[in-house]
Amino acid sequence: MVVAALLALLTLPAPILAAGSDTLAQVKARGVLRCGVSDGIAGFSQQDASGHWSGIDADFCRAVAAATLGDANRVAFVPLKTSARFPALRTGRIDLLARNTTWTLLREGTLAIQFAGVLFYDAQAFMVLTKSGVRTLASLKGAAVCVQRETTSESNLAGYSNANALDLKPLVLGSEAELQQAFIAGRCSAVTADTSLLATLRSRAPDGALSMTILTERISKQPQAPAVRGGDDGWLVIVRWVLFTLIAAEEVGVTRSNQAERIRNPLVARALVPDANVTTALGIEPGWTLRALQSAGNYGEMFERNLGTGSPLKIERGMNELYRRGGLMYAPPMQ
Numbered sequence: 367m368v369v370a371a372l373l374a375l376l377t378l379p380a381p382i383l384a385a386g387s388d389t390l391a392q393v394k395a396r397g398v399l400r401c402g403v404s405d406g407i408a409g410f411s412q413q414d415a416s417g418h419w420s421g422i423d424a425d426f427c428r429a430v431a432a433a434t435l436g437d438a439n440r441v442a443f444v445p446l447k448t449s450a451r452f453p454a455l456r457t458g459r460i461d462l463l464a465r466n467t468t469w470t471l472l473r474e475g476t477l478a479i480q481f482a483g484v485l486f487y488d489a490q491a492f493m494v495l496t497k498s499g500v501r502t503l504a505s506l507k508g509a510a511v512c513v514q515r516e517t518t519s520e521s522n523l524a525g526y527s528n529a530n531a532l533d534l535k536p537l538v539l540g541s542e543a544e545l546q547q548a549f550i551a552g553r554c555s556a557v558t559a560d561t562s563l564l565a566t567l568r569s570r571a572p573d574g575a576l577s578m579t580i581l582t583e584r585i586s587k588q589p590q591a592p593a594v595r596g597g598d599d600g601w602l603v604i605v606r607w608v609l610f611t612l613i614a615a616e617e618v619g620v621t622r623s624n625q626a627e628r629i630r631n632p633l634v635a636r637a638l639v640p641d642a643n644v645t646t647a648l649g650i651e652p653g654w655t656l657r658a659l660q661s662a663g664n665y666g667e668m669f670e671r672n673l674g675t676g677s678p679l680k681i682e683r684g685m686n687e688l689y690r691r692g693g694l695m696y697a698p699p700m701q
Contacts, residue, residue, distance in 0.1 A: 387600030389461050390649055393434055398442045401427035402460035405445040407542060408566045409673045409681070410466055410486075419443045422672040423464040426485060426592060426609070429658040430462060433608050434650055438661035447541060449516045452477050455595055462594060462605060466560065468518045469591040481591040482606040486673075487685035487694055488560040488588040490522050493568065496579045498555065503532065503583050509555035510535045512548050519559050522586045546570065556581075560588045565679045604648055607640070607700075611655040614638060614697035615664035617688060622663040625656060640700050655700075665695060 393399050403411035403423050411421040428438040444460050455463045456478055467473075468488075469481040492511070494500045503526075513520050515538045527534035537554045539545050546567045549557040557567065561580060568578045592609070594602050615621070618637045620628045628634050638655055645652050662668055666688075673681045687693025 387598055387604065387649060389595065389598045389601040390434060390604065392458075393461055397435065398440050399427065399431040399435060399462065400442045400444055400460045401430070402444045402446045402451055402454050402463040402465055403427065404465045405447055405541070407466060407563060408569060409562065409677055409679045410566075411443070411445075411464070413443070413445070420672065422486065422668050423466070423592075425662040425668050425672065426464050426612075427462065429612060429662040430605055430608050432657040432661035433654040434604060436651060436657060438657075448514060449540075452479065455479055455593060458595070461601075462592060464592040466563065466590055467593060468560075468588045469593075470518065473593075474596075478596040479593045480596050480602050481593050482602060483609045484589040484591050484694070485609060486562065486590040488562050488590055489584040490519055490558060490586040490588055491561045491564055491584055492556045492558045492581045493549075493564045493578055494556045494581065496577055500556070501579070501581065503530075503581060503585075506534060506556055507532045508535070510537050510553065512537045512539060512545050512554040512557040514538075514542065514545055514559060515540050517559070518586065518588065523558050526585045542567070558585075560590070562590075562673070562679075562681065565681055569678045600648060604650065604654075607655070608658045610697040610700075611638060611658055612662060612665040612668065613688075613695050614700070615659050616666040616695075617690075617697060620659065620664060621667060622660060625659060629656065636701050638700070 406412050409421055411419060411423040413419050424443065427441050431441045432438040446454055446465060451463055451465050451467060454460045473479060474481060492503060500506060511523060511534050513523050513536050520538060523534060523536055537548060539548055542563065545557055548554055550572065564580050568575045571577050592605060594605055614637050618634050620634060620638065640655060645654065669683060669686060670676045673679050674683065683693060685694045687695060689696040
């Protein structure tokens with residue numbers, strides 16, 4: 367009796383999926399995915415003179431649009447300052463937030479948002495002018511440090527300074543542009559932020575990237591993750607599994623260019639093609655995972671193009687390497 371009851375439960379569609387997704391319905395009706403991005407961080411989301419958005423966050427938005435709407439170009443990018451990102455998501459101004467945002471319990475537990483998974487593992491660091499000779503955090507004792515308002519970097523800076531008796535004096539600024547301007551103008555001895563943002567600022571240095579040095583010490587974990595409104599679990603599942611698809615594709619060696627050939631392998635198909643009943647329950651057209659992959663390439667392709675060797679930032683994969691190569695990137699199985 368007990369075994370029969372359990373088997374019966376396992377054959378039922380998950381309640382989350384059966385409920386459908388209000389956000390997906392709105393996106394479909396509108397015909398456009400509204401994606402919240404930064405107001406200009408190279409490698410993540412940045413608009414060029416012709417209006418084209420590039421970066422790993424922008425590519426992820428396109429992958430979600432391809433999965434849900436069948437067209438990677440049906441994205442309306444909404445540039446947001448740090449202070450505006452969560453209100454924009456909670457009020458429905460955007461459907462998806464993909465904007466250098468750290469996944470924390472405080473945010474997920476109090477802001478009515480949910481994070482879909484880690485798109486980029488980062489850590490908070492400090493950057494100084496190379497000519498200053500500063501190479502350790504201890505050497506910054508008593509110094510002014512530029513930091514961005516309403517970020518985890520601001521609270522981490524205060525906590526680290528107090529714990530290590532460094533008496534660091536925060537100069538709190540409202541945007542990435544203000545952060546760079548103040549640092550270059552000499553208003554602070556160092557700037558602290560996620561390592562990825564520091565690499566972006568360094569790439570724009572007026573005297574060249576070598577004029578700025580990112581110190582080796584790290585003071586926090588900064589897992590950056592796309593986020594959705596809380597309470598729409600169907601939409602969360604879609605966004606989460608678009609991300610996992612891009613990671614899984616790299617795991618099984620599937621790229622944009624070889625997808626059609628590799629997907630004929632049953633083991634590869636099992637890793638990238640979800641059960642038809644799941645797709646029906648989610649309310650999207652079959653082939654959604656492969657459309658996402660075709661739009662952006664696998665995770666490794668996205669990383670190298672925007673952040674790695676194929677980009678001006680030249681950030682090492684590090685923690686963002688696949689788990690079997692010593693990194694943290696890992697996709698759960700679909701089947």
